[in-house]
Amino acid sequence: MRCDVLIAGAGPTGLVLALWLTKLGIGVHIIDKTSAPGTTSRALAVQARTLELYRQLDLDDAVVAGGHPVPAVNLWVKGARKAQVRFETLASDLTPFPFLHIFPQDQHERLLIDRLEQLGVSVQRQTELLRFTDEGDRVVAYLRDPDGREQVCEAHYLAGCDGARSRVRETLGQSFPGGTYKQVFYVADVDASGPSLDGQLHADLDEADFLAVFPLAGTGRARLIGTVRDERAEHAETLRFEDVSERAIKHLQVAVQRVNWFSTYRVHHRVAERFRHGRVFLLGDAAHIHSPAGGQGMNTGIGDAVNLAWKLAAVMTGQAPDALLDSYEAERIGFARRLVATTDRVFNFVTAEGRVANLVRTRLAPVLIPAVLHFEGAREFLFRTVSQITLNYRGCPLSEGSAGEVHGGDRLPWVAANGSDNFASLKAMTWQVHVYGEASPALREWCSRRNIPLHGFEWLPQHGAAGLERDALYLIRPDTYVALAKAGGNPGFVDVYFTDHGIKLRPACAIPTAH
Incomplete structure (x- = not known):
């Protein structure tokens, strides 16, 4: 058996990686040792940044239609609602998805599997990765199939998306430093009624135990x-x-009529020392795990998959050298470490024991949190952080320059005007150039000659408010992040960028357009 990329693990991370690679023309083989997709799930939240990325696969509408947008978060103390944060009033100009979206992981996986099967790729179930070797020019993996027989699979690359107990990570001898929270988590899906069953998210700050609806x-x-x-x-x-x-x-006045599912589990906070080992990569829970605070885990794994997919495709198709793949670890491991540290602090705050901790949580927090969130900047910062739209790759090898408030490595600011937005062109999984204002004739000629789409947008006040600079050029990566930002629109900077990184553009179907 031979393939371009062998993907171990068919959770959301592995499925998204398979989808992106398949759409980019890369052959994948995806395996999972389970007999069927999960019917229960712990992961619920799909953040705004994930929905933005899902536009590239036309998945966003299906996820939104199948789930439940959460308009607000409420904090409770001693049986009463003490503070509320409403999303739609603070994020409507930041993203096309100004809400926290609830779409349970089991439904999420079924949707991804269905889309993958429409592209002719099926998950090979009841198939276990036993061991593998990196031969330098390929990976040789040994699999146990559903009949118990051993198969050999040769792949150019292996992606370990096989969870917290990753066989890929263990085979690499990779340490997984961190720790385990002393608390036991429980999860219960219920049919219920009461004031906290109003379609919003509710969290109880009372005692040392954490509780959220x-x-x-x-x-x-x-x-x-x-x-x-x-x-x-x-x-x-x-x-x-x-x-x-x-x-x-x-405390939250929940009147439970029926319990549909109940489970307990322990949570770790760990980050692998490396995300890349030669031709082998770690993604999702195989690379990093943390507390469920903020609903970040599944979204971070999906972000890993999107980041790696276009780079693997570029290398596999001869558009970029193998060194491009080093940027996967450089860009994702720093974010994973910051995320673990942040969720750790939040979780420790809401579960800290002792008289002082209880005083801070039950007396001071209900007063200070609404006061701080009274300021628009604080509310916007909170949403940007939780939604992952503030995630950036500044200072990483592929990020260069700045223009206005936008730096290389940033997520491109979203701007909606005149019935459309500047994210529409990002559905194409390709390099492209954006200019807000007037593109120089030299840039237009360069993009036409190099077959790179140039999208020009008439300058509007909204562009300046979003931090964009008039007439500057913004080189956008296939994963929709800004690679290069330069004032003046000189195409020479783009030429140097591609040359320095060894990236060769293949002919594109798109032609320069104006909006």
């Missing part, structure tokens, strides 16, 4: 996520919902 699609459906730290945590495997439900009933 996440809305699900449909009336009266919700997911409760909480922690247990006392003597009950020592016997987590025997816990029932009745053992942990008292706080939800009393």
